[in-house]
Amino acid sequence: MAAEHIGRLREEATVMRIDGFRGRLITGGDADYDSARAVWNGAVDRRPRLIARCAGTADVAAAVRFARDHDLVIAVRGGGHNVAGTAVCDDGVVIDLSQMRAVSVDPADRTASVQGGALWGDVDHETQAHALATTGGIVSHTGVAGLTLGGGIGFLMRAHGLTVDNLLAAEVVTADGSILRASADDHPDLYWALRGGGGNFGVVTTFRFALHPVGPLVLAGPVFWAADHTTDVLRFYRDFAAGAPDELGTVVRLGTIPPLPAIPDELHWRPAIAVVCCYAGPIADGERAVEALRRLRTPLVDLLAPKPYTAHQSATDGTVPHGWHYYWKATDLVGLSDDAISVITDHAYRARSPRSYAVMFHMGGAVTRVPHAATPYAGRDIAHNINIDAVWLPADPEEHAAAETAWARRFFDALQPHRAGSVYVNFLDADDDAGRVREAYGDRIYRRLAEVKAKYDPDNTFRHNKNIRPG
Template sequence: MDTLTSGESEKLAHELRGDLITAADPRYDEARKVWNGDIDRHPLLIARCVDVADVTAAVTFASRRGLPIAVRGGGHSVAGQGVCDGGLVIDLSRMRAVQIDPEHRLAHVQGGALWQDVDRNSQAHGLATTGGIVSETGVGGLALGGGIGHLMRRCGLTVDNLVEADLVTADGTRLRVDADKDPELLWGLRGGGGNFGTVVRFGFRLHEIGPTVLAGMIIYPLDVAPAFLAHYRDLVADAPDELGTILNLRLCPPVEAVPERLHGSPIVAVNVCWSGDHEDGLAFLRPLREFGRPLLDTVGPMPYVELQQMVDRTSPPGKEYYWRSVDFGELSDQVITTVVEHASRITSPLAAVPIYHLGGAIGRVPATDTAFGSRHAGHNINMFGAWEPGRGDRERHVSWVRDFSEAMAPHSVGQYVNFLNDEGSDGVRAAYGERWRRLVALKRRVDPQNLFRYNFNIDPGRLDEGDT
């Protein structure tokens, strides 16, 4: 459906406590923007919901008319999943409340909340759960696809801490799911993305973390990257769960924590989070910090909420982004050579090559407990292309990402669903692997018309030989 009568849209507008924005509204172009400036989609309607009743009304409206639905939380998906062409956007950005139950160590989080909302409220009680590494990331998108972050090796992924959820399914039904009420749907929500409805409330398990952690960054010039990465590999091979690290190869960004003399220079950096005893952390990190002569070392006691905001300015909204990712095992000599070679050809000061150290608690969760894959990968690499809009050189940046991705493909042991981009249905199926058929069965039950398809889509109508 490409059009609606004014009477139809007016009917929905009257049902909502929030706003309904159409293409004729002067707010329309701003309302349809998402973080990735490379995305330019035109929905028929944008429903800015303020409560569950609004969400239910919007979903029911779309369902009856066969309109595809995109759900916008933080709008931070590189694939632009928070906006659609010719459909209805359910914008949850006015639903950001967070309630902490310190006695039971639970966070009750509305579907439009950002991770900064969760961190600020949970840290008031000395509690936290694994969240994103950019504080403006939406809780919903990250949590439903997996959820990697600084605490994942100690606390598990975000999906491992998702214990309950309230959602509105494609037929307008409101459901509460947990381990006792529809455990199969909870399983699907824990890694299956936004395929099964609009989640209006998440319930997350919290852990005693902070309010201060041992954190910061250590920066070396890129020309020592081969030796430094081998040194890092040997150190973190037996790292305790309390250590979270993210490598990054890029041109040094102009952030306040870094002296201006380093801005724009090619670097290899490691962002550190030690969530255990600080003295133990300092002892363990000493060999990493004493390798050669670092250009900068800011490791020290830091508020956890400050760590969660440390790289916010390196990926500002409105720039254009394109990326690929690969899960791999060991940071072998061959992988190091490939990474350094391609990072040395980086095409933009905005681009980056983050490498996330996995393992720890992630690998101890049984593979069948969640829809998330790659439980036994050692690392994830994100080939993060980014550039200024309007320069006319998009293909140069995209080609760098694709060439890098192809070079890493022989080392791949899987893919992180949230880091997919334009790999299409085959890429989504490959990322889920053996979980695919179970996810399809669940999708057929709760969204057989595939209204929720602006996500890493589990197509309920896709049948291959041997599927039932």
């Protein structure tokens, strides 16, 4: 009888009105249900009972209370960009912030107020009107909320810290439907947990960020070399990155050359290694900082040039569009030893799909100067992390998808001797990474996060995520 009663309540949840809700409720009977439940990773196919598309913070609080009253699983959608697809659930309620994308900039005190459904392109568009920016993702359609709550790495982090290092305050709807402000002065334990602990502690409806002078023009772009030169490029890059000024952010990409408009047609899909740069300072200083990199061997193409920061931030959007299928494996690296470079060189180009690639981020700089205890983000002493991205098209046959997934796993396994024992939580994928959440934090930080979780979400209401259980 209890099971039947719960079943009836769940059926009623698809038609019941949410008290105090002014947004839009979407169910399976609506024409746009399929588009509303779709997320960035097209491999994720889940069917929620109800999508509560919120118009504001009060709607979020009402939706949280409704889901709890009806014993429904909650998924929280900001940008919907997480590879594991945690923004959508089966048989539950999606609290959808996608219409909450407002960004307000105060250029006098160099801060921005950003709603929880905003994308990084929204933030860059508004902040660059004042030649300001904060550390955001490297793809403009990445969601602000997910990237921030996991730590936030990007081209500006070496100069200005992680995204969480620039988070000044947050408005949060907690598991009981309360609306709290979290900052260094208000609920400081919650503020600490939000700065890297993921979506475990509530729904953040507004973020307040510190901004820094950046742009509007920056020296930025990729330099590509043929795949045959990968070992030489990585050995050079190891020393180049170690001596780079904090203003220089770099990302290494290994795969095929994407068919970007600025790249000659004859180079499209050719296996290659690229070092993508962004210098957050004067153009002339940036030219000097990258001079040795540009002289290395003979690049296939050099696209490093002064350009608008917003153009650089969105330059590769088309290489990872919504709807393609993605599978990730990732780890922090002890370093770029010759043996590690050999593993990377040996595995990077073995994918069957020309869309698959590996990407390596150079950390350091301002990231290392924040005390370890200041935030849950644990990888502050790591010089490099790597993300292996298997990518295939929705129309590809199942064996193609299986081959790409297997490639990523073999690559990851081969890196075992070079792993640092930590991982960036935002890079964790689906079921086979579920046991690695503790790895993202280490035992001490994880225990502290579990204590905060027990205070603000003792029933683990927010569990459809990289979950930290109350402790």
